[in-house]
Amino acid sequence: MKQDLKRTRIAEVLRTGRIGSRYVVMGWVRTRRDSKGGFSFVEVNDGSCLSGLQIIADKGLANYESEVLRLQTGCSIRVDGILAESPGKGQKVELKAEALKVMGWADPDAYPLQKKRHSFEFLRTIAHLRPRTNTFGAVARVRNAMARAIHAFFQERGFIYLHTPIITGSDCEGAGEMFKVTTLELNYAPEKDGAIDFSRDFFGAPANLTVSGQLEAEIYALAMGDVYTFGPTFRAENSNTSRHLAEFWMVEPEMAFCDLDGNIDLAVAFLKQIFASVLTDCGEDMQFFNRFIDSSVIPTLEQLISKDFQVLTYTEGIDILKKAKENFEFPVDWGADLQSEHERYLCEKVVNGPVVLIDYPKEIKAFYMKINPDGRTVRAMDVLVPKIGEIIGGSQREDDYETLLAKIREAGLNPEDYWWYLDLRKYGSAPHSGFGLGFERLIQFVTGLANIRDVIPFPRTPGNLAF
Numbered sequence: 001m002k003q004d005l006k007r008t009r010i011a012e013v014l015r016t017g018r019i020g021s022r023y024v025v026m027g028w029v030r031t032r033r034d035s036k037g038g039f040s041f042v043e044v045n046d047g048s049c050l051s052g053l054q055i056i057a058d059k060g061l062a063n064y065e066s067e068v069l070r071l072q073t074g075c076s077i078r079v080d081g082i083l084a085e086s087p088g089k090g091q092k093v094e095l096k097a098e099a100l101k102v103m104g105w106a107d108p109d110a111y112p113l114q115k116k117r118h119s120f121e122f123l124r125t126i127a128h129l130r131p132r133t134n135t136f137g138a139v140a141r142v143r144n145a146m147a148r149a150i151h152a153f154f155q156e157r158g159f160i161y162l163h164t165p166i167i168t169g170s171d172c173e174g175a176g177e178m179f180k181v182t183t184l185e186l187n188y189a190p191e192k193d194g195a196i197d198f199s200r201d202f203f204g205a206p207a208n209l210t211v212s213g214q215l216e217a218e219i220y221a222l223a224m225g226d227v228y229t230f231g232p233t234f235r236a237e238n239s240n241t242s243r244h245l246a247e248f249w250m251v252e253p254e255m256a257f258c259d260l261d262g263n264i265d266l267a268v269a270f271l272k273q274i275f276a277s278v279l280t281d282c283g284e285d286m287q288f289f290n291r292f293i294d295s296s297v298i299p300t301l302e303q304l305i306s307k308d309f310q311v312l313t314y315t316e317g318i319d320i321l322k323k324a325k326e327n328f329e330f331p332v333d334w335g336a337d338l339q340s341e342h343e344r345y346l347c348e349k350v351v352n353g354p355v356v357l358i359d360y361p362k363e364i365k366a367f368y369m370k371i372n373p374d375g376r377t378v379r380a381m382d383v384l385v386p387k388i389g390e391i392i393g394g395s396q397r398e399d400d401y402e403t404l405l406a407k408i409r410e411a412g413l414n415p416e417d418y419w420w421y422l423d424l425r426k427y428g429s430a431p432h433s434g435f436g437l438g439f440e441r442l443i444q445f446v447t448g449l450a451n452i453r454d455v456i457p458f459p460r461t462p463g464n465l466a467f
């Protein structure tokens with residue numbers, strides 16, 4: 001046995017491995033079966049792909065009786081062996097072990113992950129072990145491939161990747177759903193005039209975790225043209241749903257000299273390219289989701305790549321919903337925010353695909369959206385998809401100084417806090433637009449996983465900060 005052989009990932013062995021060549025593989029045992037002929041089949045997985053590699057370990061190994069026959073699910077091993085064609089069903093190749101070393105044992109009476117299928121609820125309680133399951137391994141690989149595809153999409157188009165701050169002094173959405181950042185002792189916070197004196201806090205002013213990088217992205221768009229952010233965002237909304245996280249990742253392109261139509265075009269091209277990339281790059285994992293999670297994910301993505309996205313105005317959407325013979329939990333009226341049941345109805349029952357809903361009433365959208373000539377609606381766009389509802393929220397931005405100032409006041413915000421944002425409308429203002437994509441919602445859509453807690457490695461939700 002050659003000790004100096006380097007480890008090869010199983011994905012690599014399966015893709016390019018040569019029959020008769022020597023390989024070193026390291027990973028975690030999934031199963032062991034013993035055959036009467038004095039040898040064992042050990043299935044090992046190293047996370048590089050869904051498939052494991054079948055190891056043939058026979059009694060010729062010095063530690064066959066003492067160790068191989070004690071291998072259980074979860075043990076980590078190193079195998080030095082020769083790749084051979086596999087006569088058995090289910091795999092093309094197998095590795096005939098010349099040496100098998102146990103690196104870490106896993107007591108079968110205590111190890112929580114056994115062969116049987118576990119519920120996703122249970123697996124959330126062992127977030128430190130769930131990536132060793134097929135589903136969570138596949139999610140991690142798909143998430144990675146999608147992140148790469150997102151950067152590729154923007155980089156190919158000349159967008160600058162911008163790092164916006166996580167700690168911020170402003171509330172982008174104006175919805176007050178922010179986590180505070182402070183070093184003050186909660187019990188002994190200094191007070192002034194009956195309120196907490198933030199001038200004595202770390203930053204000398206109230207600080208929050210950002211809900212969106214948009215405002216800062218606008219600054220750079222109005223200097224660099226096209227930029228995008230891709231980072232964590234935080235919302236302290238108490239929504240215990242299958243689509244809400246307190247910490248999630250958002251992708252936010254922002255484009256100067258771009259109106260709402262250009263924004264919609266970019267969003268559609270963006271989604272299509274990500275869908276196409278995932279299907280090409282993650283074929284095996286996507287087959288897995290299609291087979292075990294939701295049998296419509298692959299056909300849906302394939303269809304969307306070539307299909308036009310339906311654009312509807314909010315007013316048209318409301319008309320359709322009012323005529324619908326459906327018992328909605330929440331009433332539908334012009335001026336009311338759409339609930340996910342309404343969004344899903346439009347996608348699933350009316351259009352049978354994604355919907356880009358535009359021109360929302362100004363009262364239900366953030367202060368920065370550009371007002372339409374009708375004075376009642378704004379140049380907003382939400383991209384809605386079946387099963388999930390909203391995955392993208394965006395708009396053309398208000399670029400007129402006086403109008404924006406009035407909108408800030410109307411929203412009950414203090415113009416002084418937004419002086420720099422207003423400055424952008426004073427000096428070389430230009431039409432500009434952008435959107436925010438909820439990365440986890442997109443992963444849910446792609447994988448078919450019903451709960452958003454299962455597409456992020458360590459979910460943060462109300463009452464939940466395990467790990």
Ligand code: 4AD
Nearest residue numbers: 212214244245248252391392393394434435436438
């Ligand atoms: O619609 P939202 O609130 O838009 C913004 O924050 C804009 N500033 C974006 C922009 O124009 N640059 O959020 C954007 C997307 C939503 O469509 C949704 O997919 C996702 O972020 N999102 C969440 N995802 C998971 N958990 C939550 N609590 C989310 N809140 C929003």
Ligand code: MG
Nearest residue numbers: 382390392393
């Ligand atoms: Mg939104």
